[in-house]
Amino acid sequence: MTARALMVAAPRSGGGKTTVTLALLAALKRRGVRVGAAKTGPDYIDPAFHAAITGRPGLNLDSWCMPPPLLATVLQAAQQDVDLVVVESAMGLFDGLVAPEGARGAPADIAARFGIPVVLVLDVSGQGQSVGPIAKGFATWQADVPVAGVVLNRVASPRHARLTSGAVHAAGLPVLGTLLRQPGQPLPERHLGLVQAREHGGLTDWLEKLADKAEQELDLDAILATARPLPDLSHLLHGAGAQAAMLPPPGQRIAVAEDDAFSFLYGHLALFWRQAGAEVVPFSPLADQGPDPSCTACWLPGGYPELHAGQLAQAEHFKTALQHFATTRPVHGECGGYMVLGQGLEDAQGQRHQMAGLLGHATSFARRKLNLGYREATLQMDCLLGPARSRLRGHEFHYASVLEPGADQPLAALTAGDGTDLGLCGGQRGLVTGSFFHVLARVPDLT
Template sequence: MTARALIIGAPRSGSGKTSVTIGLLRAFARRGVKVRGIKTGPDYIDPGFHQAATHLPGLNLDSWAMAPDLLRHLARGQAEDAELLLIESAMGLFDGIVSEENRSGAASDLARLFRLPVLLVLDVSGQSQTAGAIAYGFAHYDPTVEIAGCVLNRAGSERHRKLCGDAIEAAGLPVVGTILRDPTLILPERHLGLVQASEHPEMDAHIERLADAMEASLDLDAIFALAKPFDIPPGSAEKSLPPPGQRIALASDAAFTFLYPHLAREWRSAGAEIIPFSPLADEAPPADCDVCWLPGGYPELHAGRLAAAMNFKAGLSRFAETKPVHGECGGYMVLGETLEDAEGATHEMTGLLSHRTSFARRKMNLGYRQAELLENGPLGRKGETVRGHEFHYASTVSPGADEPFARIADGAGKEIGPSGGRRGFVSGTFFHAIARG
């Protein structure tokens, strides 16, 4: 089976791409179409919404962090047994960093690499005929990126729809539907962006409403026809992160949720087993595992329970005496001595590393990271480079006395300095690893 594929892009964040993508995923699934979602860039939240809509695992494809061969390898895996792939752009369609050709992180890189058309979602609130100028600009900005059609979002009335739609069609682009303004279709947000799919108490009902809206507002047959056959050459898994161990104890609960889907998939494909456990349920990593991974999440929302999870903390300490333990972002915070929550209360963490963090003293840290590993560990060998991403508001109020885990630079190669910490078999950092450099 050869899947068809379509990129869903927009001029900016907040245009409604995620709601349109989730609604379309469920709407096509209702029709019996084997549909799967992909998110461009390093956003690890939206793949969870794609999975909730399709009941199939989501995927990130990041053209900056992942080499073209790895992108092809992962994309072909997602297309297996699928009839339709909907690839949701991060931010604006052309938004990325200044980098080598087609390695900017923008969704337009994938449009070129995979030769896929783009369905442009335009938030037309506060404008009318100007929408035609925006659509025209997108259609002509880069001749290697095909804009195949437009969806009008947040139109205020039938008259508003006609003014915008006529202007866009006069510019030479088809309009495949219009979604009227409806505040109930907006997804909830939190400090790191959207609330995760697993946390929304009525997520399935919300997705059903989105699908209802897409079915009522958009021409699904026309959208399916815009998608092109996804026939790309085979890739290679050479640049993927190898499994950190044969049996991986993975912290997995409401405090530890941010693991990139492609990591788990590639680790399993390489023969590793992933054994979940819940620190919030006061579970320790199973002793028969050979590495423990604490992913990111929202430990600051559960700091009191984590501080009181004595079996988890004691068991993790015993595990770390002889086996590697690695923490990313939220996991790194839990490996430290203390965590100050948003209300200013300080909670004792595991103390396996000596830093102290605070969510009360917020400072946004955001961007791509190139990390040169300073010692052998779960992410690779000393001297190897790992590409990843950092996004958090927590601050380090005391760096501690541990050796640094890595020397990091930003996406453009500008040196930032040492990152994270390591002590014995324990290591951690605020950046999320995506692929080998």
């Protein structure tokens, strides 16, 4: 049976999408609904919360990075053995690049392509009847993006609920719930978003309270009724398109760093690597573990090494084992992993810590500068990510800066999502590669 789907979206970031999504997932799972989830756009943190509730891999759907066959493959994976897929929108519903149409990285691209109805979350704090025109504008902006109803968030009082609900009804849309404003912050945040699910000691209790709130303040039956069956994706799943866009396994047995410092590995990469017959073997640098010697490749994902720089500097076995591994097998570091492959990492207090020394650069978190956006990378030489001249799509999201560039060969030439030339990035020395670039997919070359 085909699963049904709905999307939780909002006019902007910070409007309550994640809270509503997690509340829905927790409450519906409590009801016995088999729920799955996905996040539009590049993001690691929210999908980890989805996974904590659903017990399924956290997956991403990105219309700029992923061509339609790969999008369909990820969505097919998200709906396996579930009744309902809840897709959480990134940013605002229509936010993305200016072009190309339907592949801008906007959440609306996903809703339109797969006919997924939208539950629009409106933060009504500081507003009354003005929420009506906002709701109507979003509902009529793009004909193939169906807005099925509205959840009013941060409602101050019963009178406020009546005012805002009346305005939404006047706009021709149903109100699917009114979430009352609560003091305090529901989940702690840090510089890349929410604190990771794995670090949230009270997560289980918090999710139970969130499910209680959903049962009390959301019309769960009405929200379930908005969901539509996903379309038949079989015509996109077969053929060379999806396979050509997937990043193939970098080895038969892949040692992957996994702990509080290294956790930003995209769920679809690990899932498809396993489906291709590879084995993912986790290890913890923070526990002073090195990559399993039986592995054929090592991957250091992004994360928060800047918060654990002192502990990583003292992890002598990890560094020695990684150095030995790299003499005969490929090692790749993304973002935080790239920082750890360098000569040193300067923490927020300006103290420098010795890192693995497999590449020549050094980085600083004390000298912060936000780097954020879509990226296309063209590999300069053959490496673990693919042959020279291969093109990859992904993103950058980091505050760290390069203190010392080192003298390694560059890994890739980088352009922004709008085509702006960003120059060369990363480093490559022998079998070791790394950059701040996070890869989501390959650009298919089907010629």
